[in-house]
Amino acid sequence: xxxxxxxxxxxxxxxxxxxxxxxxxxxxxxxxxxxxxxxxxxxxxxxxxxxxxxxxxxxxxxxxxxxxxxxxxxxxxxxxxxxxxxxxxxxxxxxxxxxxxxxxxxxxxxxxxxxxxxxxxxxxxxxxxxxxxxxxxxxxxxxxxxxxxxxxxxx
Amino acid sequence: xxxxxxxxxxxxxxxxxxxxxxxxxxxxxxxxxxxxxxxxxxxxxxxxxxxxxxxxxxxxxxxxxxxxxxxxxxxxxxxxxxxxxxxxxxxxxxxxxxxxxxxxxxxxxxxxxxxxxxxxxxxxxxxxxxxxxxxxxxxxxxxxxxxxxxxxxxxxxxxxxxxxxxxxxxxxxxxxxxxxxxxxxxxxxxxxxxxxxxxxxxxxxxxxxxxxxxxxxxxxxxxxxxxxxxxxxxxxxxxxxxxxxxxxxxxxxxxxxxxxxxxxxxxxxxxxxxxxxxxxxxxxxxxxxxxxxxxxxxxxxxxxxxxxxxxxxxxxxxxxxxxxxxxxxxxxxxxxxxxxxxxxxxxxxxxxxxxxxxxxxxxxxxxxxxxx
Numbered sequence: 001x002x003x004x005x006x007x008x009x010x011x012x013x014x015x016x017x018x019x020x021x022x023x024x025x026x027x028x029x030x031x032x033x034x035x036x037x038x039x040x041x042x043x044x045x046x047x048x049x050x051x052x053x054x055x056x057x058x059x060x061x062x063x064x065x066x067x068x069x070x071x072x073x074x075x076x077x078x079x080x081x082x083x084x085x086x087x088x089x090x091x092x093x094x095x096x097x098x099x100x101x102x103x104x105x106x107x108x109x110x111x112x113x114x115x116x117x118x119x120x121x122x123x124x125x126x127x128x129x130x131x132x133x134x135x136x137x138x139x140x141x142x143x144x145x146x147x148x149x150x151x152x153x154x155x
Numbered sequence: 156x157x158x159x160x161x162x163x164x165x166x167x168x169x170x171x172x173x174x175x176x177x178x179x180x181x182x183x184x185x186x187x188x189x190x191x192x193x194x195x196x197x198x199x200x201x202x203x204x205x206x207x208x209x210x211x212x213x214x215x216x217x218x219x220x221x222x223x224x225x226x227x228x229x230x231x232x233x234x235x236x237x238x239x240x241x242x243x244x245x246x247x248x249x250x251x252x253x254x255x256x257x258x259x260x261x262x263x264x265x266x267x268x269x270x271x272x273x274x275x276x277x278x279x280x281x282x283x284x285x286x287x288x289x290x291x292x293x294x295x296x297x298x299x300x301x302x303x304x305x306x307x308x309x310x311x312x313x314x315x316x317x318x319x320x321x322x323x324x325x326x327x328x329x330x331x332x333x334x335x336x337x338x339x340x341x342x343x344x345x346x347x348x349x350x351x352x353x354x355x356x357x358x359x360x361x362x363x364x365x366x367x368x369x370x371x372x373x374x375x376x377x378x379x380x381x382x383x384x385x386x387x388x389x390x391x392x393x394x395x396x397x398x399x400x401x402x403x404x405x406x407x408x409x410x411x412x413x414x415x416x417x418x419x420x421x422x423x424x425x426x427x428x429x430x431x432x433x434x435x436x437x438x439x440x441x442x443x444x445x446x447x448x449x450x451x452x453x454x455x456x457x458x459x460x461x462x463x464x465x466x467x468x469x470x471x472x473x474x475x476x477x478x479x480x481x482x483x484x485x486x487x488x489x490x491x492x493x494x495x496x497x498x499x500x501x502x503x504x505x506x507x508x509x510x511x512x513x514x515x516x517x518x519x520x521x522x523x524x525x526x527x
Contacts, residue, residue, distance in 0.1 A: 019264055020274040025467065029370050031248040032273030032294050035325055038334050039276070039292075045372050049379070053492050053518075056466040065268075074337065086269040098269065098307070146311035147269070 012075075015040060018068040021084065024055035040070045047078065054080055063087055082125035085143045088118045099148020109150040115140050249295040253305065253320040257289045259312060266308030267293050271300075297324075335368060341375040343384045349375025349406060352438055362413050365438045366404050371423075371431035373403035379463050379489040382513055382520035383407050386487050390459055391416050398422070398453075398479050400462035401490075405432030407461050409439050420453070454478050463489040470502050477506040482527040489520040496521060 018036050027033055027048040037044050047068075055064055068078040086098065093108035119136035122128045128136060141151050251272075255263050264275040272293040295301055301322055309317055338351040346361045351374070356363040368374045375381070387407065391397070393415035399408040402421030405428075411419050421432055460480045462469065469476070469488050480486050486507055491499055496512055496519050504510060507523030514520075 016276055016278045018274065018276040019268060021268055025465065031296065035248055035250065035294050036274040036276055041334055041337050043337070043376070044334055045368070045374065046377055049372060049377060049490070052465050053490065053495070056495070060467070084265075084268060097271075098311075143269075146266075 013072040015070045015072045018070060020066045020068065021063045022051060022066055023061040024058040024064050025052050025060045027051040037068070037070075037076075040076075041074055042068075042070055042076050043074075047076070051078070051080065079127070081127050082122060085118065085122065085140050086147060088121065089140070089144055089147060089149055092118065093149055095149075098146075103145070103148070105148055106150045107148045109152050110144065111152055111154055112137075115144070115151060247297050247324050247326050249297060249299065249301060249322055250325045251293045251295060251301055251305070251320050251322045253291045253293060253318045254288050255291065255314070255318040256287060259314055260289050260291060262312040263308060263314065263318070264291060266312040267291070267304065269311065270307045271295060271304040272308075294325075338368060338374055338376075343375060343381050344388065347384060347388060347410075349380075349384075362410070364406060364410050364413065366406055366435050367431070367438060368404055369427065369431040369434070371403045371425070371428040373406040373463075375406060378515040378518040379520065380406060382489050382515055382518065383461050383463050383487060384410055386513070386520060386522060387411050387414060387459070387461070390485050393417075395458040396420075396456065397459045397461065398457040400460060400476055400479070401428075401464040401468075402432050403428050403463075405435045407463065408432070409435060411459070413439070416459075420457075455481050457481060458484050460484065460486045461489075462487070465490050466492075466495045466498065469499055473502050473506070477503070477525060480525045482525050484525050485522060486525060487520060487522040489518070491519050491521070493517050493519045495519075 018040075020032050020036060022033060029044045029048060033048065034044060037047060051066065058064065063083050065081040065084055066078055067081070068076055070076045089110065090096065090098070092114045093110055095108050097107075099105045099107045115137050116133070118140055119133050122136050122140075123131070123133065131139075144151055253263070253267075260277055264277060267275050272295055274294045276292045276294075278290060278292075295304070301320075305320055306317055335351070336353075340348055340350045340354050340357060342348050346358075347364075348356060348358060348361050349364045349366055350356050352365050352367045364375070366374060373380055375384070384407065387397075387410055391411050391414040395411070395416045396418045397408060397411040397416050397420070399405065399411075399419060399421040402408055402423045405421050408419035408421045421429075423429055423432070455478065457479050458481065460476060462472075462476050469491065476488070477486060486503070488499060488503065493514055499521055500510060500512075503521065503523065506526055508526050510521060510523035512519055512521050
């Protein structure tokens with residue numbers, strides 16, 4: 001293991017960062033969890049049990065964003081965040097998939113009101129708490145544009 | 156589609172019986188008396204596994220079945236839909252390695268997740284050193300259009316170039332076996348160990364439960380399994396009947412038998428778990444007499460009921476779980492975090508008295524005895 005100055009600063013050496021989308025309360029050793037964690041020999045069942053227990057308070061099957069940090073000693077930590085903005089947008093717009101050519105093909109439109117509601121939901125996520133509503137709205141509008149969803153003032 | 160009814164068999168090798176799922180000819184009737192709108196009581200079809208200790212051979216080798224034991228595996232239809240919703244575990248998946256610039260990695264990962272990837276892994280950026288490019292590994296379900304997903308992700312991330320990538324097909328079994336090899340023997344407490352089947356017990360005198368984990372839960376490492384095993388250690392004196400609700404690998408049922416219980420029954424909604432439990436039972440050389448056991452008729456007859464599952468099922472199935480215990484019998488529930496204990500206590504205090512809670516590492520186990 002490298003003994004750089006960075007490692008010496010009380011931080012366990014990180015092997016990889018894994019981002020997943022897992023339905024709340026429904027983590028199983030099947031893909032996506034299985035191969036992603038299995039590749040680094042992490043304890044799958046412990047993750048599934050832990051994740052499922054911590055996401056009991058959410059509506060079942062809601063896709064939650066999970067960021068896992070795998071350390072070189074085969075231990076890991078993970079944080080559970082709210083569902084991705086794209087999921088909220090798809091639900092609000094009632095579409096299944098985003099546009100293949102954003103900017104050229106628009107698949108749906110939403111109003112500023114929708115954006116505001118999503119921003120409020122996102123603010124309850126502890127990882128977005130530091131952002132102002134305005135900043136969140138701008139970020140959501142950006143995501144919507146990259147998905148081919150038009151944001152209009154009124155529908 | 157449910158398999159047909161098969162008559163019970165008196166003696167048959169475990170291997171064959173394990174793979175049979177027998178359907179009780181009882182009328183479909185949910186065991187849970189709670190409202191039928193609860194998602195669990197209408198969808199699950201618990202598979203039943205009966206265990207009982209090997210009877211000591213009275214006359215030498217007359218009926219000692221070397222390495223052979225039998226178990227009855229029955230699917231109880233609780234409302235029509237018996238199909239398990241777990242995904243096909245032998246299906247392949249696509250593993251895509253993408254190269255992109257270091258500074259684009261973050262945005263590109265977001266894009267990939269947005270456009271159909273089920274997971275994105277970035278190897279440690281710091282370790283990449285001075286390289287300009289970094290590799291992202293992404294997993295897709297089989298049959299997904301990787302090409303359009305990658306190009307959509309790249310365009311939504313604002314990349315001017317299309318990242319180079321290569322796709323390979325991965326198989327489930329590859330990583331399952333790899334992870335299994337990392338399991339070590341676990342000491343629960345002095346004199347009680349859980350050993351993976353490929354290791355030798357460090358203490359041959361102790362109670363050693365041999366487990367092949369497979370894809371079921373219960374290797375002995377998790378705090379909740381330990382909590383339940385410790386509880387069993389205290390409460391099993393000899394001759395009890397135990398119900399392991401949500402049996403996983405069957406570790407709790409097998410442990411109880413080794414500690415002296417007379418009968419262990421395990422149920423689970425996951426067919427993988429029942430297969431795993433059957434195998435583990437064989438590894439521990441326990442056998443059972445066949446013979447029908449109607450799950451419903453055994454209500455109210457168990458001395459100990461152990462349920463190591465999750466908060467929501469525990470709350471939904473309170474009455475079902477309590478129903479299996481006899482008055483004065485012990486009910487233990489786990490798989491809950493310490494912060495979830497108040498909710499569980501509130502739901503269970505209606506039926507249990509002498510409630511006590513034990514904790515390890517932020518996980519809790521609640522036990523009590525059923526009110527008469």
